[in-house]
Amino acid sequence: EAQVTQNPRYLITVTGKKLTVTCSQNMNHEYMSWYRQDPGLGLRQIYYSMNVEVTDKGDVPEGYKVSRKEKRNFPLILESPSPNQTSLYFCASNLGYGRDTGELFFGEGSRLTVL
Amino acid sequence: QKEVEQDPGPLSVPEGAIVSLNCTYSNSAFQYFMWYRQYSRKGPELLMYTYSSGNKEDGRFTAQVDKSSKYISLFIRDSQPSDSATYLCALRYAGNMLTFGGGTRLMVKP
Numbered sequence: 001e002a003q004v005t006q007n008p009r010y011l012i013t014v015t016g017k018k019l020t021v022t023c024s025q026n027m028n029h030e031y032m033s034w035y036r037q038d039p040g041l042g043l044r045q046i047y048y049s050m051n052v053e054v055t056d057k058g059d060v061p062e063g064y065k066v067s068r069k070e071k072r073n074f075p076l077i078l079e080s081p082s083p084n085q086t087s088l089y090f091c092a093s094n095l096g097y098g099r100d101t102g103e104l105f106f107g108e109g110s111r112l113t114v115l
Numbered sequence: 116q117k118e119v120e121q122d123p124g125p126l127s128v129p130e131g132a133i134v135s136l137n138c139t140y141s142n143s144a145f146q147y148f149m150w151y152r153q154y155s156r157k158g159p160e161l162l163m164y165t166y167s168s169g170n171k172e173d174g175r176f177t178a179q180v181d182k183s184s185k186y187i188s189l190f191i192r193d194s195q196p197s198d199s200a201t202y203l204c205a206l207r208y209a210g211n212m213l214t215f216g217g218g219t220r221l222m223v224k225p
Contacts, residue, residue, distance in 0.1 A: 042216065043159075109157070
C-alpha cells in the first residue's frame with residue numbers, strides 16, 4: 001500500500017530535550033516536505049527536499065532541522081524544543097516538481113506537545 | 116494579505132443540504148486548483164483537482180474555478196454526516212508547490 005508513515009503519532013516532551021520525528025514514504029517520490037498545522041494558521045511549510053541531499057527552508061524553519069540521506073526518509077529534528085513548537089506536524093511527499101498534478105500525499109500526522 | 120483566504124467556519128448544515136465552500140486568492144499566476152479533505156486526527160487527502168476555469172463534477176462534489184474573479188468553490192450535494200471534515204483549498208502555479216488555504220470545518224448533522 002502506497003503511504004507516508006510518520007512516527008511517533010503522539011509525543012509529549014519537555015523544553016530543550018532533543019527529539020526526532022521520522023517520516024518514510026514507499027512511493028519512490030523525489031519531493032518530501034514537513035508542515036505544521038495550527039488553529040487559525042492552517043498548514044505552514046517548515047522544510048522541503050527536492051531530492052536526496054537537497055533540502056531548503058519553507059515558511060517557518062526556525063528551530064527545526066532536516067536531513068535527506070535516503071530517498072524514502074525525511075526526518076524532522078527539533079534540537080531544543082520550545083513550547084511554541086507544540087503543534088500537529090505532517091510529512092508529505094510528491095512525485096516531483098512539475099512531474100504531475102502537484103498532489104501531495106500526507107502522513108497521518110504527529111501531535112507534539114512541548115511542556 | 117494572505118495569498119489564499121478561506122473562511123475557517125465552522126459551517127454546520129443538516130443532512131441532505133447543499134454545501135458551498137469557497138476560497139479567494141490574490142496571485143493570478145495560480146493555474147492548478149485542488150480541494151483536500153481532512154478528517155479529524157488524519158492527514159489531508161486530495162478530493163478534487165482542476166486546471167482551468169469552469170466546473171468539474173465527481174459524484175456529489177463539484178469544483179468550480181473563476182479565474183477572472185480569483186475565486187474557487189467546492190459544492191457538496193446531498194451532504195452526509197460522513198462529509199464532516201475540514202476542507203482545504205490548495206493552489207499552485209507551474210514550477211512551484213502548493214499554497215494552502217486555512218481550511219473550513221464542516222459539520223453535517225443527521
